[in-house]
Amino acid sequence: MSVVVTNGLTKAYGDVTAINDLNLDIDEGEVFGFLGPNGAGKSTTINVLLDFVTPTAGSATILGHDTQENTREIHRRIGVLPEGYDLYDRLTGRRHIRFATATKQADDDPAEILERVGLDPEDADRAVGEYSKGMKQRLALGMALTGSPDLLILDEPSAGLDPSGIQRMQEIVRTEADRGTTVFFSSHILGQVEAVCDRVGVLNHGELVAIDTIEGLRETFGSGATVSLELDSVPESAVSSLSDIDGVTGYDINAQRLAVQCGDPRAKARAINHVEGAGATVLDIHVEEAGLHALFDELTGTDSAIGEPEEEGVIA
Numbered sequence: 001m002s003v004v005v006t007n008g009l010t011k012a013y014g015d016v017t018a019i020n021d022l023n024l025d026i027d028e029g030e031v032f033g034f035l036g037p038n039g040a041g042k043s044t045t046i047n048v049l050l051d052f053v054t055p056t057a058g059s060a061t062i063l064g065h066d067t068q069e070n071t072r073e074i075h076r077r078i079g080v081l082p083e084g085y086d087l088y089d090r091l092t093g094r095r096h097i098r099f100a101t102a103t104k105q106a107d108d109d110p111a112e113i114l115e116r117v118g119l120d121p122e123d124a125d126r127a128v129g130e131y132s133k134g135m136k137q138r139l140a141l142g143m144a145l146t147g148s149p150d151l152l153i154l155d156e157p158s159a160g161l162d163p164s165g166i167q168r169m170q171e172i173v174r175t176e177a178d179r180g181t182t183v184f185f186s187s188h189i190l191g192q193v194e195a196v197c198d199r200v201g202v203l204n205h206g207e208l209v210a211i212d213t214i215e216g217l218r219e220t221f222g223s224g225a226t227v228s229l230e231l232d233s234v235p236e237s238a239v240s241s242l243s244d245i246d247g248v249t250g251y252d253i254n255a256q257r258l259a260v261q262c263g264d265p266r267a268k269a270r271a272i273n274h275v276e277g278a279g280a281t282v283l284d285i286h287v288e289e290a291g292l293h294a295l296f297d298e299l300t301g302t303d304s305a306i307g308e309p310e311e312e313g314v315i316a
């Protein structure tokens with residue numbers, strides 16, 4: 001069953017087209033990564049889905065309801081972790097969860113939810129004004145989880161989280177999906193999306209430039225792999241016609257090591273057979289798949305290495 005559907009969804013702010021003719025169809029239980037650099041239109045899409053912003057053209061449905069007509073019913077059945085959430089400094093974490101639970105007319109145990117997002121029982125009774133950024137983010141995720149939502153909309157869910165918080169958040173996302181919840185996971189961090197998402201839509205300047213699984217994107221955009229062969233010798237005949245092999249896009253020679261760039265997965269075996277056919281003995285093989293960075297740089301025309309935190313790829 002389709003849970004999120006957009007048809008030609010478009011939103012312009014004056015001369016700026018924030019999203020243009022967006023067509024999405026996201027299934028029940030799917031974790032859908034919505035990936036794009038800053039200003040791509042991710043938050044605008046979420047704001048339109050939540051009916052906080054009126055589209056200029058097109059329409060959208062969530063759980064079969066028109067987003068502009070059945071807003072109340074939709075909001076009752078979804079959990080949202082927005083980018084700039086509002087928390088009340090003077091209220092405790094527990095009160096926030098109680099408030100979210102009451103709004104959804106649910107009966108969640110606040111202690112269970114707080115434990116799930118990794119907030120200690122002592123912190124549950126502290127005023128949120130004393131919380132760190134990561135603790136606030138955990139609480140906001142907990143609020144989104146109340147009422148066992150059919151759809152979770154998460155905007156940059158890892159913001160402010162430490163590595164264990166990120167791991168916990170990712171586990172929650174997968175657990176929710178396993179129980180049938182659809183997750184709309186918006187982020188500009190490649191590693192996050194790759195770690196949890198079944199499918200990815202890449203947004204750039206308001207346009208959906210690709211939509212597929214990560215593996216599918218790799219195949220379609222042919223970012224390929226480099227096969228490094230350690231040889232006993234590098235006969236001239238082994239390299240002279242290497243570029244003629246279907247799917248081989250280039251090569252480098254460094255002493256006895258031959259690195260062959262393959263745009264097509266099948267080219268790897270062809271290159272090895274070719275080299276052996278020319279009389280060389282392959283002593284060792286190392287295959288390096290093209291990084292996701294190259295793939296997304298290609299899709300968005302950005303340099304994802306810029307502003308990259310230690311372990312994450314960021315499109316910036």
Ligand SMILES: Nc1ncnc2c1ncn2[C@@H]1O[C@H](COP(=O)(O)OP(=O)(O)OP(=O)(O)O)[C@@H](O)[C@H]1O
Nearest residue numbers: 013016018036037038039040041042043044045188
């Ligand atoms: N209220 C607004 N008024 C005018 N322009 C806006 C408004 N909101 C968004 N925009 C413009 O729409 C475009 C898309 O912005 P949006 O916030 O949706 O991007 P994003 O992908 O969420 O970016 P980020 O990753 O930085 O949060 C940008 O060019 C932005 O300047």
